[in-house]
Amino acid sequence: GGSHFQKYHGIPDDRQPIPEPDPVEINIAADFVDQTFANQLGQSFDFSRQLRNIFGKKKRAYNADPFGEVPNSSWFTNRNANRKMTLAEIARGPDQGEEPITTGTWEIIRAKVEGVTPGVHIRDDRGIEWVIKFEPLDSPELNTGAEVVSTKLFYAAGYNVPENYIVEFDPKILKIGTDVTIKGDKGIKRQMTQEDLDDILNRIQKLPDGRIRAVASKYLPGKLLGPFRYEGTRQDDPNDFIPHEYRRELRGLRIIAGWLNHYDTKANNSLDIFVENGRYIRHYLIDFGSTLGSQGNEPMPPEIGHENSLDPHQILANTVTLGLHVRGWEKSGEVLYPSVGYFESGLFKTEKYQFIAPNPAFELMTDEDAFWGAKIVMSFTDEQLKAAVDQGRYSDPEAAAYLLKVIKERRGIVGKYWFNKMTPADRFEIRNNTDEESELHFTDLAIEAGIATSEKTRYRYSLKGKGFANRINVDMANKTYVKLPAAEDMASGDFYVIELQALRSDLGKWIRPVRVYVGKGESGPGLNVLGISRE
Numbered sequence: 001g002g003s004h005f006q007k008y009h010g011i012p013d014d015r016q017p018i019p020e021p022d023p024v025e026i027n028i029a030a031d032f033v034d035q036t037f038a039n040q041l042g043q044s045f046d047f048s049r050q051l052r053n054i055f056g057k058k059k060r061a062y063n064a065d066p067f068g069e070v071p072n073s074s075w076f077t078n079r080n081a082n083r084k085m086t087l088a089e090i091a092r093g094p095d096q097g098e099e100p101i102t103t104g105t106w107e108i109i110r111a112k113v114e115g116v117t118p119g120v121h122i123r124d125d126r127g128i129e130w131v132i133k134f135e136p137l138d139s140p141e142l143n144t145g146a147e148v149v150s151t152k153l154f155y156a157a158g159y160n161v162p163e164n165y166i167v168e169f170d171p172k173i174l175k176i177g178t179d180v181t182i183k184g185d186k187g188i189k190r191q192m193t194q195e196d197l198d199d200i201l202n203r204i205q206k207l208p209d210g211r212i213r214a215v216a217s218k219y220l221p222g223k224l225l226g227p228f229r230y231e232g233t234r235q236d237d238p239n240d241f242i243p244h245e246y247r248r249e250l251r252g253l254r255i256i257a258g259w260l261n262h263y264d265t266k267a268n269n270s271l272d273i274f275v276e277n278g279r280y281i282r283h284y285l286i287d288f289g290s291t292l293g294s295q296g297n298e299p300m301p302p303e304i305g306h307e308n309s310l311d312p313h314q315i316l317a318n319t320v321t322l323g324l325h326v327r328g329w330e331k332s333g334e335v336l337y338p339s340v341g342y343f344e345s346g347l348f349k350t351e352k353y354q355f356i357a358p359n360p361a362f363e364l365m366t367d368e369d370a371f372w373g374a375k376i377v378m379s380f381t382d383e384q385l386k387a388a389v390d391q392g393r394y395s396d397p398e399a400a401a402y403l404l405k406v407i408k409e410r411r412g413i414v415g416k417y418w419f420n421k422m423t424p425a426d427r428f429e430i431r432n433n434t435d436e437e438s439e440l441h442f443t444d445l446a447i448e449a450g451i452a453t454s455e456k457t458r459y460r461y462s463l464k465g466k467g468f469a470n471r472i473n474v475d476m477a478n479k480t481y482v483k484l485p486a487a488e489d490m491a492s493g494d495f496y497v498i499e500l501q502a503l504r505s506d507l508g509k510w511i512r513p514v515r516v517y518v519g520k521g522e523s524g525p526g527l528n529v530l531g532i533s534r535e
Contacts, residue, residue, distance in 0.1 A: 066531025135205035145392035150288035231360035254372030258353035293341025337399035345409035465496020495519030
């Protein structure tokens with residue numbers, strides 16, 4: 001899609017050299033309050049926005065090309081949905097091959113002792129720096145498995161993510177470096193001691209032989225600039241000219257994150273890096289320990305995905321019903337495998353999934369944005385998903401099989417909902433392309449994914465354009481191509497619109513159409529697909 005985007009929209013590449021920016025910090029608590037209360041209240045008085053929502057006329061993403069795709073950028077790289085990755089590529093993900101060496105010495109350069117999942121920053125004998133994230137005491141493999149599996153899948157989806165490796169090491173290789181400070185009981189900084197390190201190691205999970213299983217997250221190359229926000233632009237970045245809430249890759253992330261139960265999509269789980277060899281800012285998603293069935297330090301609570309962590313609407317509903325209304329998730333919560341945590345598909349609804357706090361980009365998601373996200377989710381094959389799950393290195397094969405099963409089931413729920421909401425015809429191609437005879441061929445993504453069948457599908461199309469006799473609701477049976485009018489009388493720049501709809505016999509209604517714009521090429525005979533729209 002990138003070449004079409006550059007051609008039709010003239011949007012410049014956002015990886016141009018810029019002056020080095022200063023880091024920024026986001027106050028997590030203040031940002032949470034803003035998104036949960038202040039922004040929601042402000043939206044209530046934004047009457048034009050309310051009207052657009054009522055009539056389904058939300059503003060379209062600013063960076064989608066005429067085919068609904070987004071160009072490669074400092075935010076996103078088209079990967080699996082654009083070209084199927086090999087199983088080896090899925091397994092490798094963002095990794096560059098420099099796995100942590102678990103011999104020699106790991107010099108602790110920073111430490112996080114507070115909280116339920118402490119960790120340390122280390123420098124290995126090669127001088128490579130890592131964040132080491134430990135397992136909570138009562139949940140072996142839960143945090144590390146979720147972190148690595150989700151890293152592989154978000155990378156394959158197209159996002160920038162860190163290199164995360166599962167490591168098993170002898171704690172004796174940990175040595176406290178010079179001038180490592182920690183916060184004491186009263187929040188006062190002091191030198192870290194061996195006693196502090198022993199305290200950390202006593203609060204984490206260990207393997208039977210005394211070694212420690214952890215995630216080693218490689219320091220991202222470049223200068224850390226702090227998180228990005230899901231709205232507005234970064235004022236010190238001339239490349240950041242599209243407000244974040246109008247980026248399709250951030251809006252569509254709502255669908256992909258819901259699929260993998262990544263409810264904690266706040267600004268603080270993102271990171272901007274100044275890439276020094278290109279002198280531009282690259283935007284990362286980080287911290288996937290609270291995904292799938294893991295909340296990092298414990299199994300995911302059953303209410304996750306069903307309501308915000310502090311949901312004013314739910315508080316009001318509880319007050320009105322005196323707390324007597326029992327929601328579906330309140331009857332569930334059984335953890336079948338401690339290494340997987342609580343992760344299920346029976347209550348999952350892709351269109352209703354709720355995050356830790358309202359997300360400005362997610363709230364502006366249109367059905368087109370959602371369809372884009374659903375296409376990415378549905379691009380993963382069973383074999384690719386297994387290749388990702390295998391990287392979690394679960395010791396119990398049944399636990400790994402269960403995790404894979406739920407990921408696949410949630411994938412199917414995503415596809416079935418969005419592909420039944422909008423006609424999932426895609427990959428349009430003109431064949432037999434001459435002035436006298438041409439055919440517009442397409443792929444039905446629902447049939448390709450196995451969630452619909454050709455036998456239970458019918459198509460119809462309408463064609464409208466200057467200089468042609470309109471065709472209205474022409475029945476195509478289950479043929480996946482349209483015979484096009486002869487192009488010999490068309491002038492360069494002329495085009496017509498084909499509106500295509502699918503009908504599934506189990507649905508019993510025509511699905512909303514996709515419109516395909518076809519026109520005469522600028523040079524030579526034949527027709528071109530100029531673009532598509534789904535709303």
